[in-house]
Structures are given as C-alpha cells and as structure tokens.
Amino acid sequence: MKKQLIFVFLFCISTIVLHAEVKVANVFGSHMVLQRHQQNPIWGTANVGEKITVSIAGQLHKTVANRKGEWRIQLDAMKAGGPYKMIVEGENKIVFEDILIGEVWICTGQSNMQWSVENSNHAELEMLSANYPKIRLISIPLVGVSEPQTDIKEANWVACSSETIPKFSAAGYFFGRRLHQILDVPVGLINASWGASSLESWIPRDAIEKKYKHKEFLEDWDWRINQFTDQMLIDYTKKYEAWEKAGKPGQKKRPPRDIRIGQNRPANAYNGVIHPVIGYGIRGSIWCQGESNLGRGDQYSELFPIMINSWRERWKNGDFPFYWIQIASMKEPDLEPENSSWAELREGMSKTLSLPNTGEVISMDVGEGNDIHYRNKQEMGNRLARLALDDTYNFKIEGRSPRYKSMEIQGNKITIQFDNIDQGLYAFNSSIVKGFSIAGENQKFVWADAKIIGKNKVEVSSVGIKNPEAVRYAWSNKPVSNLIDRNGLPVACFRTDKWQIPSEGKVLAQKRYKYPNSKKD
Incomplete structure (x- = not known):
C-alpha cells in the first residue's frame, strides 16, 4: 500500500512538471523597447528538457530548458525600428506585440529619482504634452528581501501618454524625452527607484563582504x-x-x-528590484540617491564604486555608462562657513568619477530650502541628457560641469584653475562671485573675495587671511554660490584641503529603533 501511494505521488508530480508552461521573465512584454546594436538576452522558465524557440524580425533561436527548468537565448543585434512581434514557443505559445528597438536606460535611486511627473514643476503642461508613443515605460515593483530573486512581480510596459506618465519618474522621463527628441529613435525607460532607500540596500551582499574593509558594518x-x-x-x-x-x-x-x-537593509533593494532584471539589454543607468546616507559622506566614496562595479560585473555588458545626479541642497544658508554633511556627501559621490564611463550632474542650485524633494526635475533631465549626448552618443556638446583642477598660492591669494570649461566662467545674476571660503593653517574658514581672472581661473583671498592654505567652494548644506560656465552648467562643490571631516570613520548606519538592554544601542 505504501509503495502504491509513493507511485501515485510521483506520477502526480511528473504530470504537473510535464504540463508546466513556458514562461518569460516578467520584465519582458508587449510594448517593450530592446536595446539597439547589441545582443539582447531573453530568458524564462519551462519544463526540464523542453525545447524552446524564440522568433522576432526574421530571427529564430532555439534552446532547451536546463535541469533547473531555466532557459535563455540571445537575440542578434538589431537597428532601431519596429514595431515587431516576438513569439516564444514550447508546449505553449507566448506572443508579445508592438516591440520597438532603440535606446534603453534604467533609472535608479531613491525619492528624487522616484519623484513623479505629476508632482514636478509645470505638471499640468507636462502631462498634457506627454504624447510620445515611441517612449516606453516600465516601473519595477519594489520588493525588499534578503535573498536574490529570479523574477519581479508582474509589471507592464506602456507607451508614454498623458494617462501613463503622471506617476512615472520625472527625472527619468525628462532625460528620456530629450534623448528621444534628439536621437530620433525609440527610448525605453525602466524605473527601479525606491524612496528613502540607502546606498547599501542596492549593493549585493557578497560584494560588500568582499570589497568593503569595515566588517563591522x-x-x-x-x-x-x-x-x-x-x-x-x-x-x-x-x-x-x-x-x-x-x-x-x-x-x-x-x-x-x-x-x-x-x-535600508544592505542588499534588500538589489535582491528584490535589480537582480531580477539584470541582463536586460540597456545602454546605461542614471542614478539619484544620497539623502539616506547623509552623515556618512566619506563612506559613500567607498561603497558607491562597489555598487557600480558589482552591477557591471553581473550585467556582463561591459562598463556601461553610469551617470548620477549629485545630491542637491536644503536648509538655511550658512551665516559663516561650517562643516556640511551635504557637502561631504557630494564629495563622496564625486570621488567615484575615477571609475570609467561615469558622469555626474550638479543639482545644488535647484535645491529647495524647506523641501528635500525639489520640483525642478526638468533641469536634471536636461543635464543628464547633455552628459549622455556628450559621453555616450558623441555629440559636440559639453556635458560635464566645471571642476576644480589645481591651486597656486601667491602671497595672500590663491588662484584656482578649473577643468571642463566650455564657454568660460561667469558669475550668475551678480557682479560678485559668491560661494568661496578660505583658511590659513588654523583651518578656520572665512568668507572670501573671489574674482574671475581668465576663462578657467578664479583668484580667491580675504583681508583677514595673510597666509592662506586652502579654499572651499559651495561647501554648505544650502550654498549661496553662483559660479557657472556660460553654457549654464554650475561649478561643482569642492575643497582643496585634505583636512579631517566629520564623516571620516563613520561606518555604522543610523538606527531607526532603540534596542533594549543592549550596549549596541
């Protein structure tokens, strides 16, 4: 009797397996955009040993589901165009309609990337004019888990319209819209952003274990x-x-x-949001995050490169472009120069520019004093687009903000030289250059006088500092600074000194709760 029951059980299981349907990962679907000019993986699940065929635009690819019931093929590279139909067949048939080939970008980070079009400047106009049927959108469901997931919950690609755009990432949309208008090809935008998320939540745990030296974290x-x-x-x-x-x-x-x-838990957002879509053909990633890591700016300079490198390694798409919006500004302007957790975070982000194929756009000039969520996402979209058009698409346009290059001390003055100068430095909306401070060996900064002395140079001094040693610019939570390139790109926050800053040595994340009866609290 016992043997008969076992036989019946095994028969039922085998029947279920034999009738398992071919499935395609949920990131794929009708109305999607596939990345042009590169081989795009398509993957899913089926019965073990089941034969799968995938066809699109005259291509036919065959494979067999492995012992885990997984299958994967790679499409041949295609030029921009469409619409096409994709057919996936095994014991059943799946048909995806209206597929376009173009440029695909994933939009990631926390709330200032997640911030919607309907809550941005000129929202009514933006929504009424969002008639771009060749811009396609998908938002990845937000799931935080401790183990890497193989698929996302169901999500759908949709064409951009007044009905579909209101809740989509504003920075992502304004970036993608510019690319679509200028490149004249379809654009696919994958929104994978999560408000209040920490940097470490987007990093695979094994990458932190192997690459980050502070095990106590x-x-x-x-x-x-x-x-x-x-x-x-x-x-x-x-x-x-x-x-x-x-x-x-x-x-x-x-x-x-x-x-x-x-x-906020390390790897949670990576496991549930990023890992299931890794491999989807993309041109690159745009990122906007940092507020949840305030107070740990120095640590950011170590963790951020770990995140970018880990994504690139797992995507197996080379050093794809990774561009980010530097953290903006908030609170009241400083009466006197002070330490700034916001400036330290900006510096931590900027240090990651040492990685290849990375870029940063400045946002401190659009920050709002009483709201961490600034509404002018159009400007961020434009600056990201300039950067991508310059670096990725090889247009003759300067996409990078001016940055500190070197300094020279001459008596009681310091001359600062800048890189990435396009049309020349300019004091916006004033005859006075604002935002500079200067210090001597006592490391006490005071506001400085500054004047532009060339296309790429500024002379800095203060009557109270006879022997200056260091200069800082826009080193504030809410800087009053106005030095820009005449092309409209602001000069990035910087400091010339290497003096100790408050975030150095701060490794542990802020605790949300008190843990009773513990020295750890």
Whole structure:
C-alpha cells in the first residue's frame, strides 16, 4: 500500500512538471523597447528538457530548458525600428506585440529619482504634452528581501501618454524625452527607484563582504536584524500613531518600518528590484540617491564604486555608462562657513568619477530650502541628457560641469584653475562671485573675495587671511554660490584641503529603533 501511494505521488508530480508552461521573465512584454546594436538576452522558465524557440524580425533561436527548468537565448543585434512581434514557443505559445528597438536606460535611486511627473514643476503642461508613443515605460515593483530573486512581480510596459506618465519618474522621463527628441529613435525607460532607500540596500551582499574593509558594518546590521521582532514594530507603530494624533509635538519621529524587508537593509533593494532584471539589454543607468546616507559622506566614496562595479560585473555588458545626479541642497544658508554633511556627501559621490564611463550632474542650485524633494526635475533631465549626448552618443556638446583642477598660492591669494570649461566662467545674476571660503593653517574658514581672472581661473583671498592654505567652494548644506560656465552648467562643490571631516570613520548606519538592554544601542 505504501509503495502504491509513493507511485501515485510521483506520477502526480511528473504530470504537473510535464504540463508546466513556458514562461518569460516578467520584465519582458508587449510594448517593450530592446536595446539597439547589441545582443539582447531573453530568458524564462519551462519544463526540464523542453525545447524552446524564440522568433522576432526574421530571427529564430532555439534552446532547451536546463535541469533547473531555466532557459535563455540571445537575440542578434538589431537597428532601431519596429514595431515587431516576438513569439516564444514550447508546449505553449507566448506572443508579445508592438516591440520597438532603440535606446534603453534604467533609472535608479531613491525619492528624487522616484519623484513623479505629476508632482514636478509645470505638471499640468507636462502631462498634457506627454504624447510620445515611441517612449516606453516600465516601473519595477519594489520588493525588499534578503535573498536574490529570479523574477519581479508582474509589471507592464506602456507607451508614454498623458494617462501613463503622471506617476512615472520625472527625472527619468525628462532625460528620456530629450534623448528621444534628439536621437530620433525609440527610448525605453525602466524605473527601479525606491524612496528613502540607502546606498547599501542596492549593493549585493557578497560584494560588500568582499570589497568593503569595515566588517563591522554588516555585523552591526546582522545584529539589528536578529534583535528585531514583530512586537517592536507593533509597539513603535502605536507610539508613532499617537504622536501623529497629538499633532506631532516635539522631536520629529521617523515612520514605522520593518527593517527586515525595508529599503535600508544592505542588499534588500538589489535582491528584490535589480537582480531580477539584470541582463536586460540597456545602454546605461542614471542614478539619484544620497539623502539616506547623509552623515556618512566619506563612506559613500567607498561603497558607491562597489555598487557600480558589482552591477557591471553581473550585467556582463561591459562598463556601461553610469551617470548620477549629485545630491542637491536644503536648509538655511550658512551665516559663516561650517562643516556640511551635504557637502561631504557630494564629495563622496564625486570621488567615484575615477571609475570609467561615469558622469555626474550638479543639482545644488535647484535645491529647495524647506523641501528635500525639489520640483525642478526638468533641469536634471536636461543635464543628464547633455552628459549622455556628450559621453555616450558623441555629440559636440559639453556635458560635464566645471571642476576644480589645481591651486597656486601667491602671497595672500590663491588662484584656482578649473577643468571642463566650455564657454568660460561667469558669475550668475551678480557682479560678485559668491560661494568661496578660505583658511590659513588654523583651518578656520572665512568668507572670501573671489574674482574671475581668465576663462578657467578664479583668484580667491580675504583681508583677514595673510597666509592662506586652502579654499572651499559651495561647501554648505544650502550654498549661496553662483559660479557657472556660460553654457549654464554650475561649478561643482569642492575643497582643496585634505583636512579631517566629520564623516571620516563613520561606518555604522543610523538606527531607526532603540534596542533594549543592549550596549549596541
């Protein structure tokens, strides 16, 4: 009797397996854009040993599902065009319609990338005019998990229209729209951004383990996860709701969040959002993130390259372009020069320009003093587009902001020389160059007088500093600075000194909760 039951069980299992349908990963679908001029992988699942064929635009590719029930083919490179139909066949048939070939970019980061068109400047006009049927959009579902996922939840590609654009990434859309208008090819935009996410959440755990020298960073996170309980979340939620009901008195409280599945735990966003789509044919990535890492600017300069390199290694698409929007600005302008966590974060991001095929656009001039989510996403889209057109598409246009190159001390003055000068330096909206500070050996900075003395040089001094040693520019949470290239690109924040800054040595992430009876708190 026991043997008969086992036989029946095995027969049922084999019947289920034999009737498993061919499936294609959810990132693929009707209305998608495939990257032109490169081989694009297509993958999915099927019954073990099942024969699969994939056809599109005269191509026919065959493969067999492996022992794990996985299959994968590579399409031959195609020129921009379409629409095409893709047919995937095994024991069943899947048909994807209206596929275009063009340029594909993935848009990633936290809330200033996730920030929607409907909440940006001139939202009504932008939505009414969003009639671009050859711009295609997909938003990846946001899932935070501790293990890499093989597929995303169901998501659909859609053509850009007044109905589909309102909740899509504004920075991503304005960037993609410019590319579409200038390149005159279809553009696909993959929105994979998650508000309030930390940099470390987008990095594979094994990459942090192998590449980041501070083991205590992950050890601390593992300790927090082990200590965290459902009851802690329930108790804190009650306190938070009571605080809200009372009118939010006193110190601001952070909203409740399950840190086990949230967007701050290392690797969570990578595992649930990025890993399932790695391999999809892209031209490059644009990134906007940093606010959740404020206070750890020095650490950012170590973790950010780890993230970019890990994505490139896993995508197996070479050193694809990776461009980012530098963190913007907020709060009140400084009365006197001070340390700045925002400036340190900007510096940490800029150091990553040492990686090949990377670029950074400046946003501190569009930041809003009382809102971390600035509305002028059109300017960010334009600056990202300039960068891509310059670096990726080889247009004769300067895409990079002027940057500090060198300094020369001459008596009581310091001359600063800049790189990436296009049309020449200019003090915007004033006859006075604003934003410079200067210090002597005591390392105490004071506001400086500055004047442009050439196409790419500025002379900096202060009557109170007879023997200057260092200069800083726009080194503030909300800098009052106005030095730009006449092409409209602002000069990047910088410092000439290598003096210690507050974020050096800060490795552990800020804790959201208090853990009772522990020295770790």
